[in-house]
Amino acid sequence: MIEVRGLTKRYGSTVAVDALSFDVRAGMVTGFLGPNGSGKSTTMRLIMGLDAPDAGHARIGGRPYRALRWPLREVGALLEAHTFHPGRSAHHHLMALAASNDIPRSRVDEVLGVVGLAGVARRRARKFSLGMAQRLGIAAALLGDPGVLLFDEPVNGLDPQGVRWVRDLLKSLAAEGRTVLVSSHLISEMALTAEHLVVIGQARLLADTSVAELTGRGGSLEEAFLDLTGSSAEYRGGDPSGDRAATPAPTATPTGERSS
Amino acid sequence: MTAMTARLQRVPPGHYRFRQVARMEWIKLRSLRSTTWILLATLAGMIGIGILVMANTRAPVTAADKASFDPTNNVLAGVALGQLMIGVLGVLVMTGEYSSGMIRSTLAAIPNRPLVLVAKAAVFGVVTLAVGETVTFVAFLAGRAVLGAGVPQPSFGQPGVLRAVAMSGVYLCLIGLMGLGLGAITRHTAGGIAALAGVLFVVPLLLVGATRGPQIAKYFPTFIAGNSMGVAKPVADMLSPWAGFGLLWAYTAAVLGIGGWLLARRDA
Numbered sequence: 001m002i003e004v005r006g007l008t009k010r011y012g013s014t015v016a017v018d019a020l021s022f023d024v025r026a027g028m029v030t031g032f033l034g035p036n037g038s039g040k041s042t043t044m045r046l047i048m049g050l051d052a053p054d055a056g057h058a059r060i061g062g063r064p065y066r067a068l069r070w071p072l073r074e075v076g077a078l079l080e081a082h083t084f085h086p087g088r089s090a091h092h093h094l095m096a097l098a099a100s101n102d103i104p105r106s107r108v109d110e111v112l113g114v115v116g117l118a119g120v121a122r123r124r125a126r127k128f129s130l131g132m133a134q135r136l137g138i139a140a141a142l143l144g145d146p147g148v149l150l151f152d153e154p155v156n157g158l159d160p161q162g163v164r165w166v167r168d169l170l171k172s173l174a175a176e177g178r179t180v181l182v183s184s185h186l187i188s189e190m191a192l193t194a195e196h197l198v199v200i201g202q203a204r205l206l207a208d209t210s211v212a213e214l215t216g217r218g219g220s221l222e223e224a225f226l227d228l229t230g231s232s233a234e235y236r237g238g239d240p241s242g243d244r245a246a247t248p249a250p251t252a253t254p255t256g257e258r259s260s
Numbered sequence: 261m262t263a264m265t266a267r268l269q270r271v272p273p274g275h276y277r278f279r280q281v282a283r284m285e286w287i288k289l290r291s292l293r294s295t296t297w298i299l300l301a302t303l304a305g306m307i308g309i310g311i312l313v314m315a316n317t318r319a320p321v322t323a324a325d326k327a328s329f330d331p332t333n334n335v336l337a338g339v340a341l342g343q344l345m346i347g348v349l350g351v352l353v354m355t356g357e358y359s360s361g362m363i364r365s366t367l368a369a370i371p372n373r374p375l376v377l378v379a380k381a382a383v384f385g386v387v388t389l390a391v392g393e394t395v396t397f398v399a400f401l402a403g404r405a406v407l408g409a410g411v412p413q414p415s416f417g418q419p420g421v422l423r424a425v426a427m428s429g430v431y432l433c434l435i436g437l438m439g440l441g442l443g444a445i446t447r448h449t450a451g452g453i454a455a456l457a458g459v460l461f462v463v464p465l466l467l468v469g470a471t472r473g474p475q476i477a478k479y480f481p482t483f484i485a486g487n488s489m490g491v492a493k494p495v496a497d498m499l500s501p502w503a504g505f506g507l508l509w510a511y512t513a514a515v516l517g518i519g520g521w522l523l524a525r526r527d528a
Contacts, residue, residue, distance in 0.1 A: 049371050050364055051527040066371040069275035077368055082361040085292065092291035093365075100284035100369040101276060140365060147271075 001026050001179050002047060006056030009042055016042040018203040024181045029174045031194030032183035035229055039203040040183040044152050048077055060148055072101040076141035077150040082133060086126035090117050090136050094143060103144050111139040130157030148179040155189060167193045191221040201229040281370050281379035289383055302345040303395050306338030310399030311406050313337045319411045331414045332424045332492040335403035339428050339485050343435040343460060346388050350439025351452035353384055358447045367528050377444060377520040385437055392432030396425050420492035427489040427505055434512045435481060444519025484508055
Protein backbone atom coordinates (compact mmCIF):
# COMPACT_ATOMS: atom_id res chain seq x y z
CA MET A 1 0.00 0.00 0.00
CA ILE A 2 1.24 3.45 -0.95
CA GLU A 3 0.33 6.53 1.00
CA VAL A 4 0.85 10.01 -0.47
CA ARG A 5 0.20 13.00 1.81
CA GLY A 6 0.44 16.66 0.86
CA LEU A 7 3.18 15.85 -1.62
CA THR A 8 4.57 19.02 -3.19
CA LYS A 9 7.45 19.53 -5.58
CA ARG A 10 8.63 22.71 -7.25
CA TYR A 11 11.27 23.05 -9.93
CA GLY A 12 12.22 26.71 -9.82
CA SER A 13 8.97 28.60 -10.20
CA THR A 14 7.16 25.61 -11.69
CA VAL A 15 4.94 23.62 -9.37
CA ALA A 16 5.20 20.05 -10.64
CA VAL A 17 3.18 18.41 -7.88
CA ASP A 18 0.89 20.44 -5.65
CA ALA A 19 -0.25 19.15 -2.26
CA LEU A 20 -1.14 15.75 -3.65
CA SER A 21 -2.77 13.21 -1.29
CA PHE A 22 -4.05 9.77 -2.19
CA ASP A 23 -3.74 6.10 -1.25
CA VAL A 24 -2.97 3.18 -3.52
CA ARG A 25 -4.51 0.00 -2.15
CA ALA A 26 -3.37 -3.57 -2.53
CA GLY A 27 -5.20 -6.11 -4.64
CA MET A 28 -6.28 -3.89 -7.49
CA VAL A 29 -4.80 -1.91 -10.35
CA THR A 30 -4.90 1.80 -9.61
CA GLY A 31 -4.65 3.97 -12.69
CA PHE A 32 -2.77 7.23 -12.37
CA LEU A 33 -4.30 9.37 -15.05
CA GLY A 34 -3.53 12.86 -16.22
CA PRO A 35 -2.57 14.86 -19.28
CA ASN A 36 1.07 15.02 -20.36
CA GLY A 37 3.07 17.15 -17.97
CA SER A 38 0.50 16.94 -15.20
CA GLY A 39 3.02 15.60 -12.67
CA LYS A 40 2.57 11.83 -12.88
CA SER A 41 6.23 10.98 -13.43
CA THR A 42 7.35 13.48 -10.80
CA THR A 43 4.98 11.90 -8.28
CA MET A 44 6.44 8.48 -9.03
CA ARG A 45 9.99 9.77 -8.61
CA LEU A 46 8.99 11.32 -5.30
CA ILE A 47 7.47 8.03 -4.12
CA MET A 48 10.75 6.33 -5.06
CA GLY A 49 12.82 8.86 -3.17
CA LEU A 50 14.69 9.81 -6.35
CA ASP A 51 13.57 13.42 -6.00
CA ALA A 52 13.08 15.08 -2.63
CA PRO A 53 9.69 16.72 -2.01
CA ASP A 54 9.42 20.34 -0.91
CA ALA A 55 6.55 19.39 1.36
CA GLY A 56 4.56 16.33 2.32
CA HIS A 57 5.66 12.72 2.10
CA ALA A 58 5.10 9.39 0.41
CA ARG A 59 5.21 6.11 2.31
CA ILE A 60 5.24 2.52 1.20
CA GLY A 61 3.84 0.10 3.75
CA GLY A 62 4.22 2.89 6.30
CA ARG A 63 7.86 3.68 5.58
CA PRO A 64 9.61 6.16 3.32
CA TYR A 65 11.37 4.53 0.37
CA ARG A 66 14.83 5.18 1.78
CA ALA A 67 13.95 3.14 4.87
CA LEU A 68 13.19 -0.02 2.87
CA ARG A 69 15.42 -2.93 3.85
CA TRP A 70 15.50 -4.70 0.50
CA PRO A 71 14.04 -2.07 -1.83
CA LEU A 72 13.77 -4.23 -4.95
CA ARG A 73 12.05 -7.01 -3.01
CA GLU A 74 9.51 -4.54 -1.67
CA VAL A 75 8.95 -2.14 -4.58
CA GLY A 76 9.38 -2.68 -8.30
CA ALA A 77 9.29 0.26 -10.64
CA LEU A 78 9.30 0.94 -14.33
CA LEU A 79 10.12 4.62 -14.30
CA GLU A 80 10.84 5.49 -17.89
CA ALA A 81 12.12 3.67 -20.94
CA HIS A 82 15.80 4.18 -20.24
CA THR A 83 17.08 3.33 -16.82
CA PHE A 84 19.87 1.09 -18.03
CA HIS A 85 23.30 1.61 -19.58
CA PRO A 86 23.25 1.05 -23.37
CA GLY A 87 26.64 -0.62 -23.29
CA ARG A 88 25.51 -3.33 -20.89
CA SER A 89 23.48 -6.42 -21.76
CA ALA A 90 20.04 -7.00 -20.28
CA HIS A 91 21.49 -10.01 -18.50
CA HIS A 92 24.25 -8.03 -16.77
CA HIS A 93 21.92 -5.13 -16.00
CA LEU A 94 19.59 -7.46 -14.14
CA MET A 95 22.47 -9.41 -12.57
CA ALA A 96 23.80 -6.19 -11.06
CA LEU A 97 20.40 -5.22 -9.69
CA ALA A 98 19.85 -8.73 -8.36
CA ALA A 99 23.20 -8.67 -6.56
CA SER A 100 22.33 -5.41 -4.84
CA ASN A 101 19.32 -6.95 -3.10
CA ASP A 102 20.54 -10.55 -2.68
CA ILE A 103 18.08 -11.78 -5.27
CA PRO A 104 19.03 -15.25 -6.58
CA ARG A 105 20.59 -15.36 -10.06
CA SER A 106 17.95 -17.82 -11.22
CA ARG A 107 15.40 -15.03 -10.89
CA VAL A 108 17.22 -13.06 -13.62
CA ASP A 109 16.63 -15.76 -16.21
CA GLU A 110 13.09 -16.14 -14.93
CA VAL A 111 12.10 -12.51 -15.48
CA LEU A 112 13.94 -12.38 -18.80
CA GLY A 113 11.71 -15.26 -19.85
CA VAL A 114 8.59 -13.59 -18.51
CA VAL A 115 9.14 -10.42 -20.55
CA GLY A 116 10.31 -12.34 -23.63
CA LEU A 117 13.89 -11.04 -23.75
CA ALA A 118 15.68 -14.33 -23.09
CA GLY A 119 16.88 -14.55 -26.69
CA VAL A 120 18.54 -11.13 -26.71
CA ALA A 121 19.64 -10.99 -23.07
CA ARG A 122 23.35 -11.26 -23.87
CA ARG A 123 23.32 -8.51 -26.47
CA ARG A 124 24.19 -4.98 -25.50
CA ALA A 125 21.03 -3.01 -24.83
CA ARG A 126 22.14 -0.20 -27.16
CA LYS A 127 20.24 -1.71 -30.06
CA PHE A 128 17.04 -2.35 -28.16
CA SER A 129 13.86 -0.92 -29.63
CA LEU A 130 11.61 1.19 -27.42
CA GLY A 131 9.41 -1.84 -26.87
CA MET A 132 12.37 -4.00 -25.82
CA ALA A 133 13.56 -1.25 -23.51
CA GLN A 134 10.13 -1.23 -21.89
CA ARG A 135 10.29 -4.98 -21.47
CA LEU A 136 13.70 -4.72 -19.80
CA GLY A 137 12.28 -2.08 -17.45
CA ILE A 138 9.37 -4.35 -16.62
CA ALA A 139 11.78 -7.24 -16.01
CA ALA A 140 13.72 -5.05 -13.57
CA ALA A 141 10.49 -4.12 -11.79
CA LEU A 142 9.51 -7.80 -11.41
CA LEU A 143 13.02 -8.92 -10.43
CA GLY A 144 12.58 -8.81 -6.67
CA ASP A 145 9.04 -10.24 -6.79
CA PRO A 146 7.86 -7.14 -4.90
CA GLY A 147 4.50 -6.54 -3.30
CA VAL A 148 4.30 -2.98 -4.59
CA LEU A 149 4.69 -2.08 -8.26
CA LEU A 150 4.88 1.28 -10.00
CA PHE A 151 4.63 1.51 -13.76
CA ASP A 152 5.09 4.82 -15.54
CA GLU A 153 3.49 4.65 -18.98
CA PRO A 154 4.25 0.93 -19.38
CA VAL A 155 2.68 0.46 -22.81
CA ASN A 156 4.76 3.14 -24.51
CA GLY A 157 6.37 1.69 -27.59
CA LEU A 158 4.68 -1.69 -27.30
CA ASP A 159 2.84 -3.32 -30.17
CA PRO A 160 -0.81 -4.37 -29.73
CA GLN A 161 0.19 -7.79 -28.42
CA GLY A 162 2.59 -6.16 -26.00
CA VAL A 163 -0.12 -3.78 -24.80
CA ARG A 164 -2.42 -6.71 -24.21
CA TRP A 165 0.34 -8.58 -22.39
CA VAL A 166 1.06 -5.65 -20.07
CA ARG A 167 -2.65 -5.29 -19.34
CA ASP A 168 -2.92 -8.96 -18.38
CA LEU A 169 0.30 -8.79 -16.39
CA LEU A 170 -0.89 -5.82 -14.34
CA LYS A 171 -4.21 -7.46 -13.62
CA SER A 172 -2.60 -10.73 -12.58
CA LEU A 173 -0.13 -8.91 -10.32
CA ALA A 174 -3.03 -7.15 -8.61
CA ALA A 175 -4.99 -10.40 -8.40
CA GLU A 176 -2.08 -11.89 -6.45
CA GLY A 177 -2.69 -9.22 -3.83
CA ARG A 178 -0.02 -6.75 -4.88
CA THR A 179 -0.31 -2.99 -4.91
CA VAL A 180 -0.15 -1.76 -8.51
CA LEU A 181 0.01 1.89 -9.59
CA VAL A 182 0.05 2.51 -13.33
CA SER A 183 0.36 5.94 -14.87
CA SER A 184 -0.97 6.66 -18.29
CA HIS A 185 -2.36 9.41 -20.44
CA LEU A 186 -4.28 6.82 -22.43
CA ILE A 187 -7.81 6.79 -21.09
CA SER A 188 -8.99 3.85 -23.12
CA GLU A 189 -6.13 1.72 -21.80
CA MET A 190 -6.92 2.68 -18.23
CA ALA A 191 -10.58 1.87 -18.77
CA LEU A 192 -9.54 -1.68 -19.66
CA THR A 193 -6.90 -2.14 -16.96
CA ALA A 194 -7.67 -0.18 -13.82
CA GLU A 195 -10.31 -0.59 -11.16
CA HIS A 196 -9.50 2.55 -9.29
CA LEU A 197 -8.36 5.91 -10.68
CA VAL A 198 -6.33 8.78 -9.34
CA VAL A 199 -6.70 11.67 -11.76
CA ILE A 200 -4.42 14.69 -11.68
CA GLY A 201 -4.25 17.79 -13.82
CA GLN A 202 -1.77 20.62 -13.58
CA ALA A 203 -0.08 19.11 -10.57
CA ARG A 204 -3.26 18.80 -8.50
CA LEU A 205 -5.57 15.98 -7.56
CA LEU A 206 -8.80 16.07 -9.57
CA ALA A 207 -10.38 12.77 -8.65
CA ASP A 208 -9.71 9.69 -6.53
CA THR A 209 -12.46 7.27 -7.36
CA SER A 210 -13.36 3.93 -8.88
CA VAL A 211 -13.60 3.57 -12.62
CA ALA A 212 -17.23 2.49 -12.23
CA GLU A 213 -18.08 5.60 -10.25
CA LEU A 214 -16.41 7.94 -12.71
CA THR A 215 -18.07 6.46 -15.76
CA GLY A 216 -21.34 6.17 -13.83
CA ARG A 217 -21.76 9.93 -14.11
CA GLY A 218 -22.84 9.24 -17.64
CA GLY A 219 -21.04 8.55 -20.86
CA SER A 220 -17.63 7.09 -21.37
CA LEU A 221 -14.56 7.29 -19.19
CA GLU A 222 -13.03 9.51 -21.83
CA GLU A 223 -15.79 12.05 -21.49
CA ALA A 224 -15.58 11.93 -17.73
CA PHE A 225 -11.82 12.44 -17.94
CA LEU A 226 -12.06 15.34 -20.34
CA ASP A 227 -14.73 16.85 -18.13
CA LEU A 228 -12.44 16.63 -15.14
CA THR A 229 -9.28 17.86 -16.78
CA GLY A 230 -11.19 20.37 -18.84
CA SER A 231 -12.28 22.15 -15.69
CA SER A 232 -8.62 22.70 -14.92
CA ALA A 233 -7.94 23.86 -18.44
CA GLU A 234 -7.56 27.44 -17.32
CA TYR A 235 -4.35 26.35 -15.68
CA ARG A 236 -3.10 24.76 -18.85
CA GLY A 237 -2.59 27.84 -20.99
CA GLY A 238 0.84 29.09 -20.01
CA ASP A 239 4.09 27.34 -20.60
CA PRO A 240 5.32 26.68 -17.06
CA SER A 241 8.97 26.67 -18.05
CA GLY A 242 11.11 29.73 -17.91
CA ASP A 243 8.83 32.55 -16.82
CA ARG A 244 10.42 33.65 -13.57
CA ALA A 245 7.68 36.20 -12.97
CA ALA A 246 5.02 33.51 -13.19
CA THR A 247 2.52 33.69 -10.42
CA PRO A 248 2.60 30.80 -7.97
CA ALA A 249 0.19 28.23 -9.27
CA PRO A 250 -1.71 27.26 -6.10
CA THR A 251 -3.52 30.52 -5.49
CA ALA A 252 -3.24 32.58 -8.60
CA THR A 253 -5.70 32.69 -11.44
CA PRO A 254 -3.71 32.88 -14.63
CA THR A 255 -4.74 35.85 -16.69
CA GLY A 256 -4.90 34.41 -20.14
CA GLU A 257 -2.03 35.12 -22.49
CA ARG A 258 1.16 36.12 -20.77
CA SER A 259 4.09 36.34 -23.06
CA SER A 260 7.39 37.03 -21.38
CA MET B 261 4.94 -15.16 -23.32
CA THR B 262 4.24 -17.11 -20.21
CA ALA B 263 2.11 -15.86 -17.38
CA MET B 264 3.66 -14.57 -14.19
CA THR B 265 4.16 -17.44 -11.87
CA ALA B 266 5.58 -15.44 -9.00
CA ARG B 267 3.87 -15.71 -5.68
CA LEU B 268 3.90 -13.13 -2.96
CA GLN B 269 6.82 -13.88 -0.76
CA ARG B 270 7.91 -12.39 2.50
CA VAL B 271 10.76 -9.95 2.44
CA PRO B 272 13.73 -11.76 4.01
CA PRO B 273 15.24 -10.48 7.26
CA GLY B 274 18.18 -8.10 7.40
CA HIS B 275 18.91 -5.37 4.92
CA TYR B 276 21.32 -4.48 2.16
CA ARG B 277 24.85 -3.66 3.22
CA PHE B 278 28.17 -2.70 1.69
CA ARG B 279 28.76 -6.25 0.44
CA GLN B 280 25.64 -6.27 -1.74
CA VAL B 281 26.29 -2.80 -3.11
CA ALA B 282 29.91 -3.63 -3.89
CA ARG B 283 28.82 -6.75 -5.77
CA MET B 284 26.41 -4.66 -7.84
CA GLU B 285 29.15 -2.15 -8.62
CA TRP B 286 31.61 -4.92 -9.53
CA ILE B 287 29.14 -6.45 -12.00
CA LYS B 288 28.41 -3.03 -13.46
CA LEU B 289 32.09 -2.18 -13.85
CA ARG B 290 33.15 -5.43 -15.50
CA SER B 291 30.14 -5.67 -17.81
CA LEU B 292 31.05 -2.54 -19.79
CA ARG B 293 33.51 -2.94 -22.62
CA SER B 294 34.85 0.56 -22.11
CA THR B 295 36.33 -0.57 -18.78
CA THR B 296 38.35 -3.33 -20.40
CA TRP B 297 39.46 -1.26 -23.35
CA ILE B 298 40.59 1.74 -21.36
CA LEU B 299 42.49 -0.38 -18.85
CA LEU B 300 44.17 -2.41 -21.61
CA ALA B 301 45.10 0.78 -23.44
CA THR B 302 46.55 2.15 -20.21
CA LEU B 303 48.68 -0.97 -19.78
CA ALA B 304 49.89 -0.96 -23.37
CA GLY B 305 50.47 2.79 -23.50
CA MET B 306 52.38 3.09 -20.25
CA ILE B 307 54.56 0.04 -20.80
CA GLY B 308 55.24 1.17 -24.37
CA ILE B 309 56.27 4.63 -23.24
CA GLY B 310 58.50 3.15 -20.52
CA ILE B 311 60.28 0.96 -23.08
CA LEU B 312 60.68 3.81 -25.58
CA VAL B 313 62.02 6.24 -23.02
CA MET B 314 64.49 3.73 -21.59
CA ALA B 315 65.71 2.64 -25.02
CA ASN B 316 66.62 6.27 -25.63
CA THR B 317 68.17 6.91 -22.23
CA ARG B 318 71.91 7.61 -22.47
CA ALA B 319 74.45 7.18 -19.74
CA PRO B 320 75.18 10.42 -17.86
CA VAL B 321 78.53 12.00 -18.61
CA THR B 322 79.19 14.91 -16.27
CA ALA B 323 79.37 14.58 -12.50
CA ALA B 324 76.24 16.72 -12.10
CA ASP B 325 74.34 14.54 -14.56
CA LYS B 326 75.49 11.44 -12.73
CA ALA B 327 74.30 12.82 -9.41
CA SER B 328 70.81 13.58 -10.69
CA PHE B 329 70.49 10.59 -13.03
CA ASP B 330 67.23 8.89 -12.14
CA PRO B 331 66.18 6.23 -14.67
CA THR B 332 63.30 5.23 -12.39
CA ASN B 333 61.71 8.59 -13.08
CA ASN B 334 62.27 8.10 -16.82
CA VAL B 335 60.64 4.69 -16.94
CA LEU B 336 57.55 6.11 -15.22
CA ALA B 337 57.05 8.78 -17.90
CA GLY B 338 53.92 6.97 -19.03
CA VAL B 339 52.14 8.01 -15.82
CA ALA B 340 51.34 11.31 -17.55
CA LEU B 341 49.27 9.39 -20.10
CA GLY B 342 47.99 6.69 -17.77
CA GLN B 343 46.56 9.16 -15.26
CA LEU B 344 44.44 10.75 -17.97
CA MET B 345 43.06 7.39 -19.15
CA ILE B 346 42.27 6.05 -15.69
CA GLY B 347 40.93 9.44 -14.61
CA VAL B 348 38.63 9.56 -17.62
CA LEU B 349 37.44 6.03 -16.84
CA GLY B 350 36.66 7.22 -13.31
CA VAL B 351 34.61 10.11 -14.69
CA LEU B 352 32.76 7.74 -17.05
CA VAL B 353 31.94 5.24 -14.31
CA MET B 354 29.92 7.97 -12.63
CA THR B 355 28.63 10.11 -15.52
CA GLY B 356 27.66 7.04 -17.53
CA GLU B 357 25.00 6.44 -14.88
CA TYR B 358 23.56 9.87 -15.45
CA SER B 359 23.75 9.98 -19.26
CA SER B 360 22.03 6.61 -19.55
CA GLY B 361 19.48 6.98 -16.75
CA MET B 362 21.04 3.98 -14.96
CA ILE B 363 21.43 6.16 -11.86
CA ARG B 364 17.69 5.80 -11.22
CA SER B 365 17.93 2.02 -11.31
CA THR B 366 20.94 2.17 -9.00
CA LEU B 367 19.31 4.47 -6.46
CA ALA B 368 16.02 2.58 -6.61
CA ALA B 369 17.94 -0.57 -5.69
CA ILE B 370 20.07 1.17 -3.05
CA PRO B 371 18.52 4.39 -1.75
CA ASN B 372 21.45 4.93 0.63
CA ARG B 373 23.37 7.23 -1.71
CA PRO B 374 26.58 7.69 0.28
CA LEU B 375 26.85 3.90 0.47
CA VAL B 376 26.50 3.71 -3.32
CA LEU B 377 29.42 6.09 -3.81
CA VAL B 378 31.53 4.37 -1.14
CA ALA B 379 30.98 0.97 -2.77
CA LYS B 380 31.63 2.35 -6.24
CA ALA B 381 34.85 3.98 -5.06
CA ALA B 382 35.95 0.83 -3.23
CA VAL B 383 35.40 -1.43 -6.24
CA PHE B 384 36.90 1.01 -8.73
CA GLY B 385 39.75 1.76 -6.33
CA VAL B 386 40.71 -1.90 -5.95
CA VAL B 387 40.60 -2.47 -9.72
CA THR B 388 42.64 0.63 -10.59
CA LEU B 389 45.12 -0.08 -7.79
CA ALA B 390 45.71 -3.57 -9.19
CA VAL B 391 46.07 -2.20 -12.71
CA GLY B 392 48.20 0.72 -11.51
CA GLU B 393 50.67 -1.44 -9.61
CA THR B 394 50.82 -3.99 -12.43
CA VAL B 395 51.53 -1.37 -15.05
CA THR B 396 54.18 0.52 -13.09
CA PHE B 397 56.07 -2.63 -12.12
CA VAL B 398 55.86 -4.18 -15.57
CA ALA B 399 56.90 -0.90 -17.18
CA PHE B 400 59.86 -0.70 -14.81
CA LEU B 401 61.06 -4.24 -15.56
CA ALA B 402 60.44 -4.00 -19.30
CA GLY B 403 62.05 -0.57 -19.51
CA ARG B 404 65.09 -1.66 -17.55
CA ALA B 405 65.54 -4.64 -19.87
CA VAL B 406 65.99 -2.39 -22.91
CA LEU B 407 68.35 0.05 -21.21
CA GLY B 408 71.47 0.46 -23.34
CA ALA B 409 74.79 -1.10 -22.41
CA GLY B 410 76.81 1.04 -20.05
CA VAL B 411 73.79 2.88 -18.65
CA PRO B 412 73.51 2.45 -14.86
CA GLN B 413 70.65 0.08 -14.11
CA PRO B 414 68.06 0.94 -11.49
CA SER B 415 67.10 -1.79 -9.05
CA PHE B 416 64.63 -2.19 -6.21
CA GLY B 417 67.56 -2.44 -3.81
CA GLN B 418 68.55 1.17 -4.48
CA PRO B 419 67.09 3.81 -2.20
CA GLY B 420 63.74 5.19 -3.26
CA VAL B 421 63.28 2.99 -6.33
CA LEU B 422 60.73 0.55 -4.94
CA ARG B 423 58.87 3.43 -3.27
CA ALA B 424 58.75 5.45 -6.50
CA VAL B 425 57.36 2.55 -8.54
CA ALA B 426 54.83 1.46 -5.92
CA MET B 427 53.65 5.00 -5.20
CA SER B 428 53.13 5.69 -8.90
CA GLY B 429 50.77 2.72 -9.02
CA VAL B 430 48.80 4.12 -6.10
CA TYR B 431 48.84 7.50 -7.83
CA LEU B 432 46.94 6.09 -10.82
CA CYS B 433 44.31 4.66 -8.47
CA LEU B 434 43.92 8.00 -6.67
CA ILE B 435 43.50 9.90 -9.96
CA GLY B 436 40.88 7.34 -10.97
CA LEU B 437 39.01 8.01 -7.74
CA MET B 438 39.38 11.74 -8.28
CA GLY B 439 37.79 11.27 -11.70
CA LEU B 440 34.96 9.35 -10.04
CA GLY B 441 34.42 12.23 -7.62
CA LEU B 442 34.54 14.81 -10.40
CA GLY B 443 31.97 12.73 -12.28
CA ALA B 444 29.70 12.75 -9.22
CA ILE B 445 30.08 16.51 -8.93
CA THR B 446 29.57 17.40 -12.60
CA ARG B 447 27.21 14.55 -13.61
CA HIS B 448 28.20 15.22 -17.23
CA THR B 449 30.97 13.42 -19.09
CA ALA B 450 32.26 16.47 -20.93
CA GLY B 451 32.30 18.60 -17.79
CA GLY B 452 33.94 15.88 -15.73
CA ILE B 453 36.69 15.26 -18.27
CA ALA B 454 37.27 18.99 -18.68
CA ALA B 455 37.63 19.39 -14.92
CA LEU B 456 40.01 16.43 -14.79
CA ALA B 457 42.18 17.73 -17.65
CA GLY B 458 42.15 21.16 -16.04
CA VAL B 459 43.42 19.84 -12.73
CA LEU B 460 45.98 17.48 -14.28
CA PHE B 461 47.38 19.59 -17.11
CA VAL B 462 45.95 23.00 -17.86
CA VAL B 463 45.92 24.79 -14.52
CA PRO B 464 49.37 23.69 -13.29
CA LEU B 465 50.99 24.56 -16.62
CA LEU B 466 49.32 27.97 -16.65
CA LEU B 467 50.54 28.49 -13.09
CA VAL B 468 54.09 27.60 -14.06
CA GLY B 469 53.88 30.26 -16.75
CA ALA B 470 52.25 32.86 -14.54
CA THR B 471 54.54 32.41 -11.57
CA ARG B 472 57.63 31.62 -13.64
CA GLY B 473 58.17 28.43 -11.70
CA PRO B 474 56.58 25.52 -9.93
CA GLN B 475 55.99 27.28 -6.57
CA ILE B 476 52.24 26.69 -6.78
CA ALA B 477 52.13 24.10 -9.53
CA LYS B 478 54.12 21.68 -7.36
CA TYR B 479 50.99 21.13 -5.29
CA PHE B 480 49.10 19.79 -8.33
CA PRO B 481 48.81 16.03 -8.91
CA THR B 482 50.85 15.81 -12.12
CA PHE B 483 53.75 17.63 -10.50
CA ILE B 484 53.52 15.51 -7.39
CA ALA B 485 53.56 12.37 -9.55
CA GLY B 486 56.48 13.44 -11.71
CA ASN B 487 58.65 15.26 -9.18
CA SER B 488 57.75 14.00 -5.72
CA MET B 489 56.40 10.46 -5.83
CA GLY B 490 57.80 9.04 -9.05
CA VAL B 491 61.42 9.88 -8.28
CA ALA B 492 64.12 7.83 -6.59
CA LYS B 493 66.28 10.92 -6.07
CA PRO B 494 64.61 13.95 -4.50
CA VAL B 495 64.14 16.99 -6.73
CA ALA B 496 65.00 20.40 -5.29
CA ASP B 497 62.10 22.74 -4.40
CA MET B 498 59.50 19.98 -4.82
CA LEU B 499 57.37 18.29 -2.17
CA SER B 500 58.86 15.25 -0.50
CA PRO B 501 57.46 11.90 -1.66
CA TRP B 502 55.41 11.33 1.47
CA ALA B 503 54.15 14.91 1.67
CA GLY B 504 52.95 14.65 -1.92
CA PHE B 505 51.45 11.24 -1.25
CA GLY B 506 49.52 12.52 1.78
CA LEU B 507 48.33 15.60 -0.08
CA LEU B 508 46.97 13.46 -2.93
CA TRP B 509 44.99 11.32 -0.52
CA ALA B 510 43.55 14.50 0.97
CA TYR B 511 42.59 15.84 -2.48
CA THR B 512 40.95 12.54 -3.39
CA ALA B 513 39.03 12.36 -0.14
CA ALA B 514 37.86 15.96 -0.57
CA VAL B 515 36.65 15.48 -4.15
CA LEU B 516 34.87 12.22 -3.29
CA GLY B 517 33.40 13.83 -0.18
CA ILE B 518 31.95 16.74 -2.13
CA GLY B 519 30.68 14.33 -4.78
CA GLY B 520 28.99 12.18 -2.14
CA TRP B 521 27.48 15.19 -0.41
CA LEU B 522 26.02 16.43 -3.70
CA LEU B 523 24.82 12.95 -4.67
CA ALA B 524 22.90 12.71 -1.40
CA ARG B 525 21.36 16.16 -1.76
CA ARG B 526 20.43 16.44 -5.41
CA ASP B 527 17.45 14.99 -7.22
CA ALA B 528 18.44 12.01 -9.33
